[in-house]
Amino acid sequence: xxxxxxxxxxxxxxxxxxxxxxxxxxxxxxxxxxxxxxxxxxxxxxxxxxxxxxxxxxxxxxxxxxxxxxxxxxxxxxxxxxxxxxxxxxxxxxxxxxxxxxxxxxxxxxxx
Amino acid sequence: xxxxxxxxxxxxxxxxxxxxxxxxxxxxxxxxxxxxxxxxxxxxxxxxxxxxxxxxxxxxxxxxxxxxxxxxxxxxxxxxxxxxxxxxxxxxxxxxxxxxxxxxxxxxxxxxx
Numbered sequence: 001x002x003x004x005x006x007x008x009x010x011x012x013x014x015x016x017x018x019x020x021x022x023x024x025x026x027x028x029x030x031x032x033x034x035x036x037x038x039x040x041x042x043x044x045x046x047x048x049x050x051x052x053x054x055x056x057x058x059x060x061x062x063x064x065x066x067x068x069x070x071x072x073x074x075x076x077x078x079x080x081x082x083x084x085x086x087x088x089x090x091x092x093x094x095x096x097x098x099x100x101x102x103x104x105x106x107x108x109x110x111x112x
Numbered sequence: 113x114x115x116x117x118x119x120x121x122x123x124x125x126x127x128x129x130x131x132x133x134x135x136x137x138x139x140x141x142x143x144x145x146x147x148x149x150x151x152x153x154x155x156x157x158x159x160x161x162x163x164x165x166x167x168x169x170x171x172x173x174x175x176x177x178x179x180x181x182x183x184x185x186x187x188x189x190x191x192x193x194x195x196x197x198x199x200x201x202x203x204x205x206x207x208x209x210x211x212x213x214x215x216x217x218x219x220x221x222x223x224x225x
Contacts, residue, residue: 032212043116043202043216089155093212100212102155 002027002094006103009087013080014111021075021106023064023090031092033057033066033073038087038105047075047088085110115139118203118217125193126225133188133220135203143209144186146178147202149219155202161186162209193224 007022025031032051036044048057053068062077073090090103116137125131137144146158160168161180175197177189186203200221204214 034212036214041218043118043204043218044214045216046213049213091212098209100214104154 002031002092002097002099002101004090004092004101004103006088006090006106009105009107010109011106012109012111015082016079017110019075019077019080019084019108021088021090021108023073023075023103025071025073025090025092027071027092027094029095030068031094033064034091034093034100035062035064035073035075036089036091036102038089040086044089080108080110082110082112084108116203116205116215116217118201118220120220121218122221122223124223124225125190127193127195129193130189130191132190133201133203133222135186135188135217137184137186137203137205137215139205139207139215141205141207141215142183143206144180144183145204145206145214146186146188147204147216149200149202150198159188160209167209190222193222195224198222198224 003026005024034049035047037047038044048059050057050066056065064073064075087105087107089105093100119134143162148156158172159178164180175192179187200219202219203217206214
């Protein structure tokens with residue numbers, strides 16, 4: 001079945017470091033791909049999305065590119081801040097389906 | 113402010129109590145969801161309502177009873193819960209069911225004693 005796999009956390013980085021959180025997926029056809037973020041004490045919020053191959057989603061300095069050939073949607077940021085500390089969820093909606101499938105989440109800690 | 117408001121934010125209840133969680137969305141969306149978020153487990157979809165009609169129930173025990181009186185309000189009625197039901201319960205809404213773009217509330221942290 002369709003699924004999302006994220007790198008295990010927690011990920012701990014120093015402020016201004018480069019961030020990559022890996023996400024790969026299993027799905028037929030062309031799913032839509034998403035990154036959600038959950039800040040401490042809050043619900044999830046959509047960070048960025050991509051709906052077709054080679055699309056790049058971006059928001060708040062974060063980027064992710066829809067790579068059909070590697071079935072990946074890795075999240076990157078060039079210089080992280082303490083305020084980026086949160087849990088990040090990769091997700092997909094299968095093509096022609098209305099379900100949304102979440103990964104298990106990756107906790108990110110940024111040290112000042 | 114996400115446009116989805118959940119109350120209460122925290123709830124402690126005994127196993128014999130009856131309580132309800134409330135969710136309200138101010139976004140004009142047509143679909144509403146209940147998710148359960150437990151430590152070290154993936155997000156669990158519990159119920160989905162689309163245009164006030166329940167369209168999904170993911171084998172949720174009957175001690176959880178949802179209610180959707182209109183497209184803006186969603187309730188989760190709780191009755192004779194177990195300690196393992198302690199979790200963060202998240203409400204979400206979306207314009208419709210096919211976009212995958214969910215708007216979440218801040219959650220209701222439930223502790224069952």
